Amino acid sequence: MSALATGATIFLYDGNPLYPEPLRFFELIEKHKVTIFGTSAAYIHYLMGLGVKPKEKFDLSALREISQTASTLSPEGFEFVYKDIKHDLFFNSISGGTDINGCFAGAIPILPVYSGELQGRALAMKVEAYDGKAEPIEDEQAELVCEAPSPSMPTYFWGDDKNMTKYKAAYFDYYKDVDKNVWRHGDYIVIHSDTGGITFWGRSDAVLKPSGVRIGTAEIYNVVEQLPEIADSLVIGQQYEGDIRIVMFVLLKEGYKLTDELKTKIRQTLREKTSPRHVPKLIFQAPPDGIPYTFSNKKVEIAVTKIIHGMEVANRGALRNPNSLDFFMEMKDKLQ
Numbered sequence: 001m002s003a004l005a006t007g008a009t010i011f012l013y014d015g016n017p018l019y020p021e022p023l024r025f026f027e028l029i030e031k032h033k034v035t036i037f038g039t040s041a042a043y044i045h046y047l048m049g050l051g052v053k054p055k056e057k058f059d060l061s062a063l064r065e066i067s068q069t070a071s072t073l074s075p076e077g078f079e080f081v082y083k084d085i086k087h088d089l090f091f092n093s094i095s096g097g098t099d100i101n102g103c104f105a106g107a108i109p110i111l112p113v114y115s116g117e118l119q120g121r122a123l124a125m126k127v128e129a130y131d132g133k134a135e136p137i138e139d140e141q142a143e144l145v146c147e148a149p150s151p152s153m154p155t156y157f158w159g160d161d162k163n164m165t166k167y168k169a170a171y172f173d174y175y176k177d178v179d180k181n182v183w184r185h186g187d188y189i190v191i192h193s194d195t196g197g198i199t200f201w202g203r204s205d206a207v208l209k210p211s212g213v214r215i216g217t218a219e220i221y222n223v224v225e226q227l228p229e230i231a232d233s234l235v236i237g238q239q240y241e242g243d244i245r246i247v248m249f250v251l252l253k254e255g256y257k258l259t260d261e262l263k264t265k266i267r268q269t270l271r272e273k274t275s276p277r278h279v280p281k282l283i284f285q286a287p288p289d290g291i292p293y294t295f296s297n298k299k300v301e302i303a304v305t306k307i308i309h310g311m312e313v314a315n316r317g318a319l320r321n322p323n324s325l326d327f328f329m330e331m332k333d334k335l336q
Contacts, residue, residue: 017043022050026058033062040297041073042232044080045225049253053084060086067092067107070297072200074222075116093118095200097185098296101152104144104185105198117197124151127198129191134178138193141201141216145175146183153183188216203301208237210244213277217301220280223273224248224266229256234291235280236305238335247308247335248280251291258285282335287327295320304328308335 003010011034017025029037047054054060063086073093081091091113096103104127105118113119121127129142146153157167174184188201201216208215217235224233232251237244250266252258263283270278292300295318303313307328316322 018046022047023052023054023057026054026060029060029063030058035062036065036067037063038067038069040070041068041077042071042225042297044068044073044077045222046231047084048077048080048226049228049230051228055084055086063089065090065092067094069094069096071299072202072216072218072222073116074218074226076222076226078113078115095187095198096122099154100150102150104146104187105189105200112195114192114195114197117192117195117199120196120198126150127191129189130175130180130182130184134175134180138191141188141190141214143174144185144187144189145180146185150183208235208244208246210237210246210277215246215278217299219274220246220248220270220278223270223278224250227266227269229253229262230266232286232291234286234299234301234304236301236308238305238308245281246279248283249286249291250283251286258283284331287324289321289324289327292322292324292328293320294318308332 011028011032013025013028017039025037025039025043028034066081066085066089068091078091078093081089090107090109092107092109094103094106095118096106102125103122104125105120106122108119111119126146126148128136128145128147129138129140130145131137131140131142154167156164157170160166171183171185172181175182186203188203190199190201191197192199200218202218202221208217208220220235221233224230229252230250231253234249236247238247248266250258256262266283267279270280292303294300300319303319303325306313307325308331310332313325316325319325
């Protein structure tokens with residue numbers, strides 16, 4: 001909305017980005033001379049899997065920036081943008097939240113872009129990564145917190161009590177046992193000491209812990225969704241026999257089936273590119289309704305995890321495809 005105040009024209013596309021063919025967006029960028037293109041990691045990873053080179057097919061001379069958000073983009077995704085879309089543009093990966101109406105980390109146009117990293121903290125955002133002792137840490141995966149009020153943060157919840165119990169529980173109670181009154185957003189990040197950049201590893205609530213080893217879901221998605229057979233995927237951690245086992249659901253591209261050979265390929269690729277801990281114990285085909293997503297295009301691992309463990313999911317209305325959860329309700333007993 002604020003782009004209108006600068007005199008810019010906003011071009012919106014409503015519908016399947018792959019229809020009638022996967023490079024439709026670039027046709028529109030060429031035709032309408034779009035200068036800033038906003039997209040998702042899922043779309044970039046999909047194009048990578050196809051092996052396409054938009055720069056060879058379209059005139060993208062007007063395009064000067066690509067802004068990407070919603071989910072975590074792999075380092076290879078950054079390289080694909082510069083190598084196969086356009087080498088002389090500004091690639092701007094951002095992350096924030098609907099609730100803060102802004103970004104915790106994102107663009108700094110005067111600094112270099114490093115693969116897999118958001119360039120730095122957003123203005124007025126006192127972002128740190130807290131370790132298990134609630135102390136700021138660099139170069140290790142940790143919880144994203146904001147240590148000071150930010151200009152656009154919500155000040156209360158509609159219908160909350162006079163003590164703002166729900167509001168405090170949502171953001172500020174996580175570290176109250178150690179007397180830290182900070183905003184805990186629920187993202188898992190690494191702040192890099194050498195570049196000042198920030199890598200996001202997905203929701204900390206959805207972090208997988210097989211045998212006590214913490215794994216960000218993005219570490220798995222970034223590998224699996226580059227396979228040519230995979231259109232999308234979802235992983236959860238299931239409590240099973242005293243440990244956590246990784247369960248994967250894959251949405252296949254047209255013409256592919258989830259055979260034993262494909263399951264083996266998925267496991268071998270993850271073992272080679274990550275570690276044996278990242279390999280899922282079980283792999284299933286995703287439902288026809290697809291992977292569950294919020295309206296802001298974020299995967300809903302937590303809701304599926306709750307369903308698998310027999311818990312209620314309160315806010316189906318926040319999903320753009322709530323019927324997809326019915327499949328996981330049916331899977332619950334099978335996974336026991």
